[in-house]
Amino acid sequence: MDALNFLGYGFSIALQPINLFYCLLGVFIGTLTGVLPGIGPVGAISLLLPTTYGISPVSAVIMLSGIYYGAQYGGSTTSILLNIPGEASSVVTTLDGYKMAQNGEAGPALGIAAFGSFIAGTISVILLMLLAAPLVKVALRFGPPEYFSCMILGLTLISYLTQGSALRGFISAVLGFILCQIGLDVVTTQPRMTFGIMNLEDGLGLVPVVMGLFGLSEILINLDEVGDFEIVKGKIKNIFPTRKDWKDSIGAIFRGTLSGFFLGILPGGGAVIASFVAYALEKKISKHPEKFGNGAIEGVAAPESANNAAAGGAFVPLFTLGIPANVAMAMLFGALMIHGLTPGPMLLKDHPEIFWGTITSMYLGNVLLLILNLPFIGLWVKLLQIPYRLLFPFILLFCIIGSYSLQNSMFDVLIMVIFGVVGYLFRKIGFETAPMILSFVLGPLLENSLRQSLVISEGSLLIFIQHSISGVVLLVAFIMILSAVIPFARIFALIKKN
């Protein structure tokens, strides 16, 4: 009964014309960023973050969330038509999606991607709604040691599951933690690592740092490699899946939804891993695995459902524990903080309008996305024909204005440039920037909960082990860190050999 009441309350907020407008704007921008290679949802959220100051927190979160899950829809279009994923989570869709397009089946591929995304998106919102409220009750019992341990585990998972070396992921996370400490110390108000620069006393801004790492660096990388894309020729027809298409895909959609949602909850799991797992699972259980890679419709349905379900799942740790599961969620975390709201269990208690308004807007957003992605598919295809080189100046312009308008400071533009170069170099040398951003966002909370825990325990680090939840969580994190630092597999192989 409570859930239904809250759902009704949520709809009364989400259906307000202004919120409906921001939901539409969010999913439209999300689809656009998903369709256009070169700018992802993180870049788009950071670009639009400064523009949300003037609007209500509910509208802001509804719009920014719309960008995030909308991008998962749009990402499939470029994967299918260009063989270039608009989003990292759509990489695996290229395998069968592009093949289908080459075989003259671009319509069914786009159609099943949109319907699969809609079904997965809607189910994940229901699961989010059912899971979040009970989890919040558990999270309300958490104290500083539990929070500290959960954040450590979250950061460890993100670093561990990052592409490439986990050790490099940890280095990136520690670097982010150091960067977040620049500025005045919250307890003593003494300046730390400011080197006498006044602008640094407030710390580094989240928006310039993210825009540099994810916006500018992406452009700098593309400038080194850019070329125009080859779009699949021919009219897109039969966009509505046939009965056979449904029969082939429906199982894949539901399996992808479930695996995607639960992988989305894991910090660092997210939409990318979810799409790969869903694809691998379908291939494994298929009676015709040889069809995969040659235009199997299940190979499009499963990953596209999984990445949308993961987008919904990622909201669970943010709303219940206040821990962002990925960089886009970290940006939402930042947006809530900018509006004076603390993400976590108290959000549901103190500001139910944010929680329920956002969740119900996601139901509406999924319907809007289906409308945007099916009848208007021609519009997105036309957009793909805009030469890539024409888009760069506009993206750069938004990066500059976005980082400036936060505090009307040229210093922030300089910070954006510095982090653009850092992001460029990090990508070239095989370091992931996602752990850096997440620890940059979580850092102040991490430091605060550590200090609070030490005050409670009068300086004893044993508090983290004495609290059972905290102890178990820390143990898991410790094992993961150890396995990344010490090459156990090689040691065991050496012992066996000798």
Added chain:
Amino acid sequence: VGQIRPSLMKKLRENGREGIIFLSFLILFFLTILGIRGLKIGNAHNPGAGFMPFWSGILLLLLAAINFWRSFTKGPKDSHQVIKPSFKTIFVLAGILAYIVMAPYLGFLITIFLLLVLFFSLMGRKNFSFILIISGATAIFTYLFFVTLMKCQFPRGFLGIG
């Protein structure tokens, strides 16, 4: 020793980039320590303002050292790409830096117009009149949108427009 030396030299050559990466993190560590100079570090019972930066700096150095050591035992990373920025990359960065310096003097409208001209020229547009028109239109639209609608305050410059 004669056999070890060439192999060590070869490894050092192969892992030259890893050495630079380690050196960069070493510099970052020293910067962190320099940045908390004069601050109390304290201990777990009574952590000072420098406690967290100091220990996270130590952790960074430790992880960077392990990463460097592992490059010797495992060989250089396959994920490495050649760092050879194109002239476009350098021009874009130089353009933005010039914008940061010039905007307070020339104002937002003029500097953003000049920056857009540079960006569009770099992207291979041959038609200069097209570049001027699209840069001018974008600069004016951006100005109107952000100043009138979003109430942003851009640098005014000598013209007093911004």
